[in-house]
Amino acid sequence: MRKITLSCLSLVALGLAGATFAHPPITHRLEATPATVAYGYYWSEATPVLHIDSGDIIDVDTLLTNSPAGLAKAGVPDDKIQASLKVIVSEVTGDRRGPGGHILTGPVYVEGAEPGDVLEVKILSIDLPLDYGYNGCSGYLPENCETGAPSKIITLDRRKMTAEFLPGIVIPLKPFYGSIGVSPAPELGRLSSNPPGRHAGNLDNRELVVGTTLYIPIFARGALFEIGDGHAAQGDGEVDQTAIETSLRGRLQLTVRKDMKLQWPRAETATDYISMATDPDLATATKGAIQEMVDFLVSNKHLTRHQAYQLVSIAGNVTITQLVDKPNLGVHVKLPKSIFVGK
Numbered sequence: 001m002r003k004i005t006l007s008c009l010s011l012v013a014l015g016l017a018g019a020t021f022a023h024p025p026i027t028h029r030l031e032a033t034p035a036t037v038a039y040g041y042y043w044s045e046a047t048p049v050l051h052i053d054s055g056d057i058i059d060v061d062t063l064l065t066n067s068p069a070g071l072a073k074a075g076v077p078d079d080k081i082q083a084s085l086k087v088i089v090s091e092v093t094g095d096r097r098g099p100g101g102h103i104l105t106g107p108v109y110v111e112g113a114e115p116g117d118v119l120e121v122k123i124l125s126i127d128l129p130l131d132y133g134y135n136g137c138s139g140y141l142p143e144n145c146e147t148g149a150p151s152k153i154i155t156l157d158r159r160k161m162t163a164e165f166l167p168g169i170v171i172p173l174k175p176f177y178g179s180i181g182v183s184p185a186p187e188l189g190r191l192s193s194n195p196p197g198r199h200a201g202n203l204d205n206r207e208l209v210v211g212t213t214l215y216i217p218i219f220a221r222g223a224l225f226e227i228g229d230g231h232a233a234q235g236d237g238e239v240d241q242t243a244i245e246t247s248l249r250g251r252l253q254l255t256v257r258k259d260m261k262l263q264w265p266r267a268e269t270a271t272d273y274i275s276m277a278t279d280p281d282l283a284t285a286t287k288g289a290i291q292e293m294v295d296f297l298v299s300n301k302h303l304t305r306h307q308a309y310q311l312v313s314i315a316g317n318v319t320i321t322q323l324v325d326k327p328n329l330g331v332h333v334k335l336p337k338s339i340f341v342g343k
Contacts, residue, residue, distance in 0.1 A: 025055050025253060032061040032084050032105050034091040037228075040100035040193050042201055044186040044220040048109035051222075054256040057124065062177065062228040063088065063103045064247045066134060066151070074134055074151040082130070082247060100193030102179050102202065106226035110254050113223040118260040119182055120253075121214040121225070126175045127249040128158050133232045139241030139324040154244050156232055163233065163244060171233050175248060176208045178229030181265075183220035193228075195328040196278045200265045203276065204243070204322040205332060206234045212269045217262040225254055241324040264292050273335045276321065278328040286318060289331040301340070315339050 028050055030036060036049040052058065067089050068081045088103060113119060135152045137145035154163050154171075161173040181200035184191045196203045200216045208214055216223075227250075234243030267274040275296055277288025290312060297308035312333065321330030 023053070025057050026053070027057040027059055027251070028052055030058050030060040030105060030108070032063050032088065032103070034088050036105060037063075037088055037092065038104045038106055038193075038226055039088070039092045039097040040102055040104075041098065041190045042104075042181055042184055042193060042199060042224075042226060043190040044183040044224065045190070046107050046183070046224060048107050048222060048224065050106075051109045051111065052254065054110055054112050055253065057251055057253045058108060059251050060105050060227060060249070061129075062105050062230050062248050062250070064130075064133070064245045065102050065229055066245065070151065071134070074153050076132065076153060080130075080132070085247075098192075099190070100202075102193040102229050104179060104193060104226040104228035107183065107222075107224035108226070108254065109222035109224060110256055111222070113218050113256045114221055115219055116261065117218045117223075118257040118262050119216045119218055119223045119225065120255040120257050120260075121180065121216065122253040122255070123176075123208065123210050123212050123214070124251040124253060126210050128156060128173070128175060128232060128246065129249050130247050131156050131158060133163070133244035133246035134242070135240070135244055136242040137240050140237070140239045145240070151242075156244070156246065171244070173232045173244075174206065174209050175230065175232050175246075176206060176234075177227050177248065177250070178202060178204045178231050178234075178243065180208065180214065180227045181225070182216050182218055183224035185219040195325050196322075196330055197328060198264055202229060202325050203265070203330060204229075204231075204234065204238050204325060205267070205274075205276065205330070206231070206236060206243075207269055207272070207274055207332070207334070208267060209269070212267055215257070215260065215262060215266045215268075217265070218256075223254070223256070227252070237320050238322045238324055264288065266292065266296065271337055273337065274332050276330065276332045278330045280327040280329065282320075282329045282331070285329050285331040289333045290316075290318065293333040293335060297335075311335075
């Protein structure tokens with residue numbers, strides 16, 4: 001099983017070594033079972049399946065977004081379909097499921113998290129427990145899809161970290177979580193896992209790989225963190241509605257940040273600062289993501305708004321994150337860290 005992991009030196013670079021915690025971080029194992037998943041929703045009234053202290057680490061299993069029947073129809077042998085997926089799909093039914101379709105592990109209650117705080121999520125490692133993933137066909141231009149065709153099963157070479165789509169077409173694997181978020185505001189009720197929003201959720205942002213830190217505004221006590229929708233590889237836009245969908249096992253450190261205030265999720269990779277926004281209207285989402293980057297530059301790099309907006313035009317990269325998680329479309333802006341060469 002191939003593991004993508006963040007080195008100790010990288011952790012120091014990201015500031016983990018200087019963080020202050022009540023105790024050394026404890027790692028909590030969280031398997032995916034009928035009792036530890038939220039099937040298709042983020043919700044402020046969901047019962048936590050795990051309580052942790054700020055700064056602790058979760059070692060968490062997540063399951064692909066499919067059913068045993070769907071995988072079997074696509075040609076996956078029964079002995080390669082995870083037992084945990086079989087039991088969850090069988091037992092989590094009725095009002096315990098929906099309105100979305102993702103099997104999310106959680107929610108995790110982080111002690112000390114309050115509305116208005118920010119949850120810092122450091123992605124420390126990701127494993128590929130399966131040697132296959134699947135890709136469906138629907139999404140933005142479904143008229144290109146063959147009617148009734150099953151999902152395409154794609155073998156994952158976990159040693160080379162590649163997947164052969166067709167003979168002569170090889171895809172590099174860069175695993176990440178499509179859905180990673182917290183409870184939405186209580187007045188939104190039980191929110192479908194399908195669309196992303198200010199609570200993050202189904203961002204489908206391919207930049208959120210190992211080494212990334214994601215910052216999510218908190219709307220409910222305890223944050224109520226959930227994670228799932230594993231992807232082995234995906235292009236920006238996720239145009240047919242699926243990536244190479246697969247199960248993942250990851251280690252993530254969850255830390256409450258009371259010194260930050262955010263309107264939308266933000267992220268930081270080894271190479272870039274990333275702002276994000278979503279909306280049913282692509283133009284509104286684009287304006288939101290750009291403004292978020294301008295606001296970041298004003299507050300963190302002490303530029304004027306005029307200077308910040310100019311810098312985003314000169315050096316920023318505006319990208320469509322996803323076009324298929326209705327009703328919200330996603331946009332993110334990447335700004336390379338390498339341009340900041342001064343003190």
